[in-house]
Amino acid sequence: MIEVEGLTKFYGAFPAIQELSFNARPGEIVGFLGPNGAGKTTTMRILAGYMPPTSGTARVAGFDVVDQSLEVRRRVGYLPETVPLYPEMSVFEYLTFMGSLRRVPELEDRVDEVLEQVAMLERSESYIGNLSKGLRQRVGLAQALLHKPEVLILDEPTIGLDPAQIIEVRRIIQELGRERTVLLSTHILPEAQQICGRVLIINRGKIVAEDSPGNLQAQLAGAERLVVAAGASCEQLLQLLGGLPGISSVRAGSRDGEVEVATVPGKDLRPLLARTIVEAGVDLMELRTSGLSLEEIFLQLTREENDEQAGG
């Protein structure tokens, strides 16, 4: 549904995105994660048909974003990052205007339906200029849903919403994501973890990681980091475990009697650690793997990349 191949966009001489490639299938919610200025909005604008890429190709719903832009635009629901709206129009007028450009059948009923969906039905006569930021965000979202698009591109859809609405909007997205393709960008990592089947982490215009949130965690952490709690002091444990094969580092944990063991990837060292501790006559209280949170992965990935750039 979204097929991106070698997508590159230069603003003047500045490369905002470089050689991006990824896919998204129907029934998939893909999260776009990255620090400020990573190129998320740029990518989404290209996919929504707002501007052409400098090079590379992108197909959305089977159509090329440059050559068949109109076909793409018919099938995409797009929520821009800035949520542009006409302040002097009422919510209802605005949605009927956008809906008529998209030839939505039985428009007035459909407008009421989407307003209901974003809990804005009672504000339908309000002027957009008088709405709060969160309410405008919801109007923008309603606009993106209006024509029941096959592909939804949502640039930071939950920003500025209250907690109840965040939950509601996530629910809507999850529901839509069952049959349609959803690409959303976010800075809220638990959000990506919760609703996205797959996350793309992008930094400085390049994809640095791509997987399900669960796999990303496993890939970067998983068995590679262990927390050991035992009936001995930290020093004793450090000494005991420090020399074992397959261990890259041991450091004191958050409490006394607890250490964090980093291991070389691909080998489960739990049996060895347990045996060593018990054989030394120390009581083993706890031995668990400690996954990195998505936040940590994110920071780690984007930092590594930045360091490389700075170094090179």
Next chain:
Amino acid sequence: MRNVWIIASREFRQYFISPIAYALATMLYLILGGIFFINVYFGLETGQITPDGRIVIGAMVTILLFATPAITMRLLADEYRMGTMELLLTAPVRDWELVVGKWLGAFGFMSVVLAVTWVYPLILHRMTSPGIDQGTLVAAYVGLLLMVAAMLAIGVFISALFRSPVAAFFVSLGVMLALWIVGSLASSSGTMGQLAGYLSFVDHYYNNFYLGVLDLGDAVYFLSLTALALFLGAQVVEARRWR
């Protein structure tokens, strides 16, 4: 084509809640009313009112020179400034449909404004006998509409170039004044004079339409100017996507 209509009708309705449009219409009617009153008043003093239906048109043409840039300045510049262009350019609307729709909305509004000024010749017609020459008046108004169409198209084109409506206003005004003044060069001989004469708004309006002559060449001039400006406007919108 339906998109042109949808965009035009939104724009048309927008003018009726726009303070600038009201200010302009009010100013136009006040000045024209004043001119009309003075003419009729002195006419009554001397006991002789000239039954010329074009009583307010001369002044109106001058006012339109300033008014049309004000009407068109925000059409596209404001969409760029507010970011709503992102919405329109990701809707299934062709760039030319957007540009033509904007122009048509403005043209609809200006047609209403111009239609109202018909009351002055109507009053004059009642006051005089045998009345005014309706034919000349119709030709003058047809010419006026064609000229306004061209001026608005130029305004829309220039509005597409800017993010600031104020900048669009001054540049449009500059272009209109240039197309106006170039007529004064027409008297000079040679190809320069001919070219100036051909480009001039004034020559194409006052030489025929204003005299009651519906000249095809002049109509073609205004219509092709309109088409050219709208075409260039669509090109600019397209080109700005690539930046």
